[in-house]
Amino acid sequence: MNKYYPIMLDIKEKKCVVIGGGNIAYRKVISLLEAGANVTVISKEINEDIRLLLKDQVVECIEEKYDFKYINDCYLVYAATDDKEVNELVYSQCSEKNILVNVVDKPEICNFIVPSKLQRGDLTIAISTNGKSPMLSRKIRQDLEKVYDNRYELFLDITGEVRKEAFKVLINGKKRSEFYNKIIYSNYIDRLACEDKQKIYIEIMNILHEYGNE
Known part of the structure; x- marks a missing residue:
């Protein structure tokens, strides 16, 4: 397992892409929007939550199957599909172009992972187990929430x-x-x-x- 370098990224107004249209993809979209990113969703099918964001012109949606041309100029990518081959292809192509890429629930094919976090206004406390136990990260976060109110x-x-x-x-x-x-x-x-x-x-x-x- 890789050792990760903890860092806080400024992604305001940067093009970020989420590949996938389900609930996990939606959560990734929301997290990117909260950080001020310009978000594009790529998926032939999108759920109602994402469609509402599209209706409100909060995100751009490309309702097509994945193609590298859609992410060639982007800053960060989440692969959140249920297709293993697509996810692996996304990782491979992003890695070749030095694009930040996270394949959901597959830390071994990511060049960044996202820690569990506790947010209190401008206070951010990040918790990571290096991808070994997201459940433990969640428990630690819940414990910290009781202290850092x-x-x-x-x-x-x-x-x-x-x-x-x-x-x-x-x-x-x-x-x-x-x-x-x-x-x-x-x-x-x-x-x-x-x-x-x-x-x-x-x-x-x-x-x-x-x-x-x-």
């Missing part, structure tokens, strides 16, 4: 805004690190379970300016 999304929103100001107020890098350490290892996350986000934001900003005045 929506408080972390709120706190990240706050610290993201504070960080912009910190670069203006605290020129000294060591001073900034001391400030970040103070707020990150505080009890603000716990307090967000019952206190107003704006109140916490103002309190942290006041601390920032106190550091700036020292």
Whole structure:
């Protein structure tokens, strides 16, 4: 089994193709759309969910059998058909052209795999078992969901805004690190379970300016 290099890809407005028209293909389409990709579906048959996306002009659909000409200029490909030969052909042709390709449920013929992930706003926690046990990845994600709830999304929103100001107020890098350490290892996350986000934001900003005045 390959060792994978974890990476976050920016696929905004990049052409991505999903080959297949069933439920798995639909889920891949949604994940790509959420990341801002331009998505094309290639399948002679598409399910109602994909057809609704086509109707809303969210995706492009080519209702034909697979042909390499449809993916020659694309950035990333998912092969999600129930035809083993087609999936293997997609992998082979994409590999020759250095196109990112994932054959669903076949990590041995992929040049990338997608980890299970926990999403809380801009916080992303990825879990991978190197393709050995997707079920274990799911369990770990479910365990993490109990710990990293929506408080972390709120706190990240706050610290993201504070960080912009910190670069203006605290020129000294060591001073900034001391400030970040103070707020990150505080009890603000716990307090967000019952206190107003704006109140916490103002309190942290006041601390920032106190550091700036020292």
